[in-house]
Structures are given as structure tokens and as C-alpha cells.
Amino acid sequence: xxxxxxxxxxxxxxxxxxxxxxxxxxxxxxxxxxxxxxxxxxxxxxxxxxxxxxxxxxxxxxxxxxxxxxxxxxxxxxxxxxxxxxxxxxxxxxxxxxxxxxxxxxxxxxxxxxxxxxxxxxxxxxxxxxxxxxxxxxxxxxxxxxxxxxxxxxxxxxxxxxxxxxxxxxxxxxxxxxxxxxxxxxxxxxxxxxxxxxxxxxxxxxxxxxxxxxxxxxxxxxxxxxxxxxxxxxxxxxxxxxxxxxxxxxxxxxxxxxxxxxxxxxxxxxxxxxxx
Amino acid sequence: xxxxxxxxxxxxxxxxxxxxxxxxxxxxxxxxxxxxxxxxxxxxxxxxxxxxxxxxxxxxxxxxxxxxxxxxxxxxxxxxxxxxxxxxxxxxxxxxxxxxxxxxxxxxxxxxxxxxxxxxxxxxxxxxxxxxxxxxxxxxxxxxxxxxxxxxxxxxxxxxxxxxxxxxxxxxxxxxxxxxxxxxxxxxxxxxxxxxxxxxxxxxxxxxxxxxxxxxxxxxxxxxxxxxxxxxxxxxxxxxxxxxxxxxxxxxxxxxxxxxxxxxxxxxxxxxxxxxxxxxxxxxxxxxxxxxxxxxxxxxxxxxxxxxxxxxxxxxxxxxxxxxxxxxxxxxxxxxxxxxxxxxxxxxxxxxxxxx
Amino acid sequence: xxxxxxxxxxxxxxxxxxxxxxxxxxxxxxxxxxxxxxxxxxxxxxxxxxxxxxxxxxxxxxxxxxxxxxxxxxxxxxxxxxxxxxxxxxxxxxxxxxxxxxxxxxxxxxxxxxxxxxxxxxxxxxxxxxxxxxxxxxxxxxxxxxxxxxxxxxxxxxxxxxxxxxxxxxxxxxxxxxxxxxxxxxxxxxxxxxxxxxxxxxxxxxxxxxxxxxxxxxxxxxxxxxxxxxxxxxxxxxxxxxxxxxxxxxxxxxxxxxxxxxxxxxxxxxxxxxxxxxxxxxxxxxxxxxxxx
Numbered sequence: 064x065x066x067x068x069x070x071x072x073x074x075x076x077x078x079x080x081x082x083x084x085x086x087x088x089x090x091x092x093x094x095x096x097x098x099x100x101x102x103x104x105x106x107x108x109x110x111x112x113x114x115x116x117x118x119x120x121x122x123x124x125x126x127x128x129x130x131x132x133x134x135x136x137x138x139x140x141x142x143x144x145x146x147x148x149x150x151x152x153x154x155x156x157x158x159x160x161x162x163x164x165x166x167x168x169x170x171x172x173x174x175x176x177x178x179x180x181x182x183x184x185x186x187x188x189x190x191x192x193x194x195x196x197x198x199x200x201x202x203x204x205x206x207x208x209x210x211x212x213x214x215x216x217x218x219x220x221x222x223x224x225x226x227x228x229x230x231x232x233x234x235x236x237x238x239x240x241x242x243x244x245x246x247x248x249x250x251x252x253x254x255x256x257x258x259x260x261x262x263x264x265x266x267x268x269x270x271x272x273x274x275x276x277x278x279x280x281x282x283x284x285x286x287x288x289x290x291x292x293x294x295x296x297x298x299x300x301x302x303x304x305x306x307x308x309x310x311x312x313x314x315x316x317x318x319x320x321x322x323x324x325x326x327x328x329x330x331x332x333x334x335x336x337x338x339x
Numbered sequence: 340x341x342x343x344x345x346x347x348x349x350x351x352x353x354x355x356x357x358x359x360x361x362x363x364x365x366x367x368x369x370x371x372x373x374x375x376x377x378x379x380x381x382x383x384x385x386x387x388x389x390x391x392x393x394x395x396x397x398x399x400x401x402x403x404x405x406x407x408x409x410x411x412x413x414x415x416x417x418x419x420x421x422x423x424x425x426x427x428x429x430x431x432x433x434x435x436x437x438x439x440x441x442x443x444x445x446x447x448x449x450x451x452x453x454x455x456x457x458x459x460x461x462x463x464x465x466x467x468x469x470x471x472x473x474x475x476x477x478x479x480x481x482x483x484x485x486x487x488x489x490x491x492x493x494x495x496x497x498x499x500x501x502x503x504x505x506x507x508x509x510x511x512x513x514x515x516x517x518x519x520x521x522x523x524x525x526x527x528x529x530x531x532x533x534x535x536x537x538x539x540x541x542x543x544x545x546x547x548x549x550x551x552x553x554x555x556x557x558x559x560x561x562x563x564x565x566x567x568x569x570x571x572x573x574x575x576x577x578x579x580x581x582x583x584x585x586x587x588x589x590x591x592x593x594x595x596x597x598x599x600x601x602x603x604x605x606x607x608x609x610x611x612x613x614x615x616x617x618x619x620x621x622x623x624x625x626x627x628x629x630x631x632x633x634x635x636x637x638x639x640x641x642x643x644x645x646x647x648x649x650x651x652x653x654x655x656x657x658x659x660x661x662x663x664x665x666x667x668x669x670x671x672x673x674x675x676x677x678x679x680x681x682x683x684x685x686x687x688x689x690x691x692x693x694x695x
Numbered sequence: 696x697x698x699x700x701x702x703x704x705x706x707x708x709x710x711x712x713x714x715x716x717x718x719x720x721x722x723x724x725x726x727x728x729x730x731x732x733x734x735x736x737x738x739x740x741x742x743x744x745x746x747x748x749x750x751x752x753x754x755x756x757x758x759x760x761x762x763x764x765x766x767x768x769x770x771x772x773x774x775x776x777x778x779x780x781x782x783x784x785x786x787x788x789x790x791x792x793x794x795x796x797x798x799x800x801x802x803x804x805x806x807x808x809x810x811x812x813x814x815x816x817x818x819x820x821x822x823x824x825x826x827x828x829x830x831x832x833x834x835x836x837x838x839x840x841x842x843x844x845x846x847x848x849x850x851x852x853x854x855x856x857x858x859x860x861x862x863x864x865x866x867x868x869x870x871x872x873x874x875x876x877x878x879x880x881x882x883x884x885x886x887x888x889x890x891x892x893x894x895x896x897x898x899x900x901x902x903x904x905x906x907x908x909x910x911x912x913x914x915x916x917x918x919x920x921x922x923x924x925x926x927x928x929x930x931x932x933x934x935x936x937x938x939x940x941x942x943x944x945x946x947x948x949x950x951x952x953x954x955x956x957x958x959x960x961x962x963x964x965x966x967x968x969x970x971x972x973x974x975x976x977x978x979x980x981x982x983x984x985x986x987x988x
Contacts, residue, residue, distance in 0.1 A: 213718030
């Protein structure tokens, strides 16, 4: 920095920031407006200062044709947390097994896990649905979460993290008398804490933002996530209460955005180091 | 304190042998330095003793018990690693306490032991720090402390000083020696640095391509190197080698450069004409107005002394260490005192001692 | 790549890897196998008997102009989303990599959209572009543009592209900025000493060094735009008007879940699977080269 202000950079970045902030400000402010006015085409960027009550209202009641937003937020939070925690646990275990041991079919196991990278939900919609119904998991919370817990991404990330742990550290722990499980608990997991935090952010966002999967396996409105809920709200466009939709949109994006912003440093580092 | 005995210890990775049968016996409290160029198998040997590698054949007997099949944890051995391998998420105290915790010592006992060792190493004020807040030398001390608190039967050092700067290395070298003496723990110390090897070891084991080539005290290794490899490896600047043949009924060497040197200590075996390699250290080459002409290529001033690198009339390279005042500019005359030459067989490179 | 130091034991690691393997087999491999099997069978109109028909479903699929159109549409959509989001991200990353005041602040403000669900980003864009109530949509109509993405297929395509790309800019920005920052300063300084300036320096020095990141993102963005935009499209246009925004994933959902045409849906699934496999292999072949470097 040499004291001069880099105007082109500020202008460009300012425009970029505006591009992202503008839609959010629009829904944030728009939510406070009178729904009839919005329907007449009077949506504006100036909030109505006595309209903030709409947020409390949707939390408790939701919008026509949808569950209370408070309830949907709980389902989403439950789903996101269960998926993130579940993925982290089983991925740590499997990545630990394939990097720190030699056992028969080790590479078979690894490639089996790896293959799931190539099979997103979107390419196996119908058969997955029938497996779910065979296992009576349709319209259940486990059905919403358990099948998404298996995925290769987290395992690959942890494998990479574990491979980068210096051999000497492992050897020092062995000389100190640590067995495999003790090493995992006392050394490996604490040492990988930063990557774990980053992965948590990525997986929480992944879980929170699911759309196709809950659409498929949870037709019971009581299991509606907030993302499902908001698309339902705009589905019946004729009597849409737009102020409630906007309030819901704000509430829907607030939790994952908060997680990303609060854990920004780890998240960026973990994302860019892990996926490459 | 314990004795260590290795019997015909071998290790192969796949079909590649890296250690060809090591035998040695260490007395209790002795410090053995294993030295050799990189790839000679010295680290593998250390890791076999540690239990981090499984030997292909042979026995490792620690204090009368064969530990070759045991897990590292069950051997009662502590190791200081090249990169220290401190647990980055633990404080200095926790790093040192970890092994004791696993062994089930009480909180109080751990605090007492760690406290004592920390005092001994001058780490008392650093116990609450994390490794990343320490300097290189301090990390090194913590790594030593972690080994010392365990009060093991055997210490293993894997090039522990190679990541320190030159000055600190000299200080830590002395400190390691002092601590090891004071605690009297039998130790194996691996290094590729010949100065460390000479100054630290009670005895040296020189390894070359997975084979032990000499196992002796540092002075003996220096004064009576077992072969041309050891002779060239130990000592700086390195020993000069000149080709020659046995002559005069085995009582002298006729160097190819046209000089005959009678042996000072007796005849060497073999027929006249047997090919020899003669070694002479640069500090033993004598400036001599009546000697051979040496054309100077390069002068390396070391301070009080200067190393002269030059060529003999036949083109052979020769280095000579002389007092600073005696440093020549273009040429000098040298001779080779009979008392200081080392005689090796030219084919096998093995030392040839006088027969009588 | 393998570790030098490992732990002994066979039962323990097998136990550790078991949960993930179980989930993988039950929810991934088994359904994928099913998809492949059903793609080669056909049910009679009453759904009583199914018979093996070999590759007939695929033949039908590729001779169906609706499907072929959908492929073309998907290609256009993916290319546009990828180009738009990566181009914008690169522009922002280049400026964010400069040493300016408030760098960290800008960075946070540019990465948070990563967390917005595709379906929710669609809602945001409805409120901007809706012909009657949308802030920008209304304005366009008043300015004389016949703007109604609910009736005009081209406009609908434009809307889903913009909404999908908007959400992906942050992700690309994060990686491109990291890529730019990993270029050694000394290289840039050497280029400056050599007299390379501005765009020329960027094109001849920075861009080539950034190429690994760009290739990686290219694949990621294609996968994103082909699959993860289902929610966006569903919320914005449901594939309409007509079939103007019906990408392959929207179609496989429509044919399978809504119209219950199992054989065709399964065949479409298999085609998509092949697509993902090709992209994944591309990504990892490239990744493998990077590891070897």
C-alpha cells in the first residue's frame, strides 16, 4: 500500500458487493411492505418501519399453504446438523481406516466410497426412492438424513488431511505408547481441527440447501424444510403473500450465511486446500 | 540403564535389502553414534530398534530381553526426532506429559517429573506455551524433555540437530552429551555429520550401503580407518588418495607419481607389484623444499589455517592444510611423511596393516 | 500416496470403514444398479409385468426430439452459467487480489452467497425480475421492453441462467482468489522487472499459472449447473414456459416422479450417470497430474 487509493479496484469490488447485497436488501426491506401494495407493483427498496412484525408472524404462522417458518427452520437445522455430524463421523472413521492401516480389500473399500462421487441423487432418483420405500424410510427424519450421510467428498478430504500429517508425529505417539484409537482421539482429530471446522461449514450448508432429496422422500408437510417451504409458498402465485415470502427467504438464508461468515477463515482455507 | 545387543539384524523393503546383518553390543550407559551418508540405512537401523519397522531377520536384545517382536510402546525406548514431532495442539507440559499419562501415572507424579525435567532443560517458564510459540532450539529441548521424562532404558536420536543453525547446533551438541552422561542412559544417535559423530560418540558405527564398515571409538576410526570409504568420510578436509604398488619386498610403496615411501611400521603382505591406495590427510602433507612440485589451483582460508588445493605433476589432485603464514601463492613443494600414510588394498579398499 | 507409518491390525480398520460402506452400498450402489437394470426393462401399460428390452429405452430416448432438444438446452445452459459465473468471479478476484484498503471486508461481502440455497436464490431473482411485482421486471416493462419470462422462453432461459450463475460466483471467487494468491510474488516481480504490464502481464504470466484452478472450476461448474440448479429452475419456471427451461435433470424428475415413466426415467438416469462419470474422470485425471507435479 502506498497511500494512493486504488479507485478502479474499489469501484469494481463495490459493484460486485452491490450485485450480491441488492437482492438481499430487496427481500429484507420488501418483507416489511404491505402485501397488497407489493401485488400492485409497488415493491421498493425503502422498508416500512412499522412492518418488521412480519418476521415474528411468519415464524409462528408461516404463509398460506405452508408450515410455520419456525417449524421448518427446526427441520432444516436438524437435517443440516445431522447430515454434517453424520458425514464427519463416518468419514473420519473410514478415512482413518484407509490411511493408517493395511487390511484386505482396503483399496476396494476406498474405490467403493470414491464411486459415490459419480452418483449424485439426481442421477438415481427413482431407484433410490424405491429403496427408501422398501426400507420404510419415506416421510421419516432418518430417511431425510441418513442416505445423504454417505458421500465420498468428506472421506477424500479427511484422507488428504490425514496423509499430510507428518509420519514423525505418528511415530512419536507410538513411542509414547498411544494405540490406534487413542492416537485418533488425542492427536489426529485435534491436529485436524481446522479442516474439521471447514468441512463442518461446507456440509452444514450442503445439508441446509438440499432441495431435490426432501422433495422426493418427505411428502408429509410436517417434514418440510425451509427451502422446500419457500418454493411451495411461491407455487400458488395468485394469492401469494409476498411480504411473507420475503421474510421467509431472509430467515431461510440467514443461518447458513451466518455459519459461513462466522467461520469464514477456516472455511475458505479448508475449501481451497481440500478440494484441490 | 540397559545393555543393547543386535544380532545379525537385517531389513529388506520388498526385495531390496537395506541392512545386511548388523551385529553390535553396547554397554550400559554407552553412547553409540551411527554415521553414514544418506541412504546408508542408518535411519532404518534406528527405526528397527525403535519398533517402528519390523526386521526381516535378527534379534534386538534390550537388557537381556528380545524385543524384536514387541510394539514400540512395550519396549521402553524414547526417541528424539529430526523434526521434533511435537504435538502441535498440546502445550509444552502436555507434550512432555503425554507418554506418562498413557502409562497411567498419577497427576501429581506427572507434574513432579515434568517439572524436574523442565528445570533441567531450562524450560520451566515455557510449560504453558504451544510448540509454534517456541524457537527452534526450544523445540529441540522439548523434544529431548519428552524423551527424558519417560526415564527409558534406551534413547534414540534421529539427526536431532540437523534443523538448527550452525551456532545452536554446537551448543546443543554439548548439551546432549552432558545430559546423556549425567543420566547414564544407553543411547543410539544417528547423524550424517562427522563432527557430531566424532564429538558425541563413545563409539562409532560407520555404515556404508547397508553394511557396517567400522565399529570402534572415534579416535580409532580417525587414526585407523578400516577402508577407503571410512577414510574419506571421516575428517575434513577429506583424506587424499594416491595410487601405488607394493615394492621392495613389501616394505615400501612405489607411488605412480614416482615417489617411493618406505613403511614406517613394517611390511605389508602380498607380492611386489600389488596395487595399493595410499591415503594421507591434508594436515599431514608436509611442505618440503626438496619435495614434489604442487601447482596451486585454489586457496581456502579457514582463518588460522589455509587449505591449498593443487595438482601434482601427473595431474593428481591434492589438498594440503598449512598454517596461514605458509600459504603459497602459485606453487609449493610437498612430501609425504612415512609415519602418516594409510595403506589400503586398491581392489577391495580395505586397510592393510603391517604384518609384524 | 501412502503413509510410511501405520498401525497394525485388520479387524479394527474393517470395523471403522463398515458404516460408510454399508450406507454406500444401500443408498448408492444398489439404486444405481437398479437404475441400470430398469433402464433395460419396460412395464406393460397396467404395470403388471416387466420385460427385458435391452437398449430399446435408450434408442427411444435418443430418437425422441424432446430429449435431444433437452440435451442441447442443457449444454447451452451449462455453458452460459459456467462462463458467466467464472468470468465475473475472475474479474472480482483479480481486483480483490490487489493490495487495497478493506480487502478482508470486501472478501466477506463477496463470499457469503456461497451459503444461499439455489432454490432461495431463485426466490430473490423472482422478486427482482417478476414482470408485475419485480423491481427490475416492472421497470423493464415500463421502459417498453416486452418483459415476461413466464411467457417468453428466451427470457425464461436468461432468468434461470442469471439466477444460477449469481449463486455460483462466490464459490469461483474463493478458488480463483486462492489461486491468484498462491502465485509466488517473486514470479510477478520478475515479470515486472521484465517490463510486462497490465493485461499483457495478466495474459502471459498470471493466467497460465492460474490454469489449474480454472480447469478444476470448469468441471465443478459444469456439474453444478447440470445438477444443482434443479431447485433454481423448479422454483423459477418449473421448466417452462413450454419446455424452454427443461434441462436434463428437470426432465428426468418430470418423467420419473411426476409422469411415472420408469423405463425412460431410468434410461435418462443412466445417461446422466455417464455424464457425471466423464466429468469426474476428467477432473481426477487432471487432479492426478497436479499431484504428480
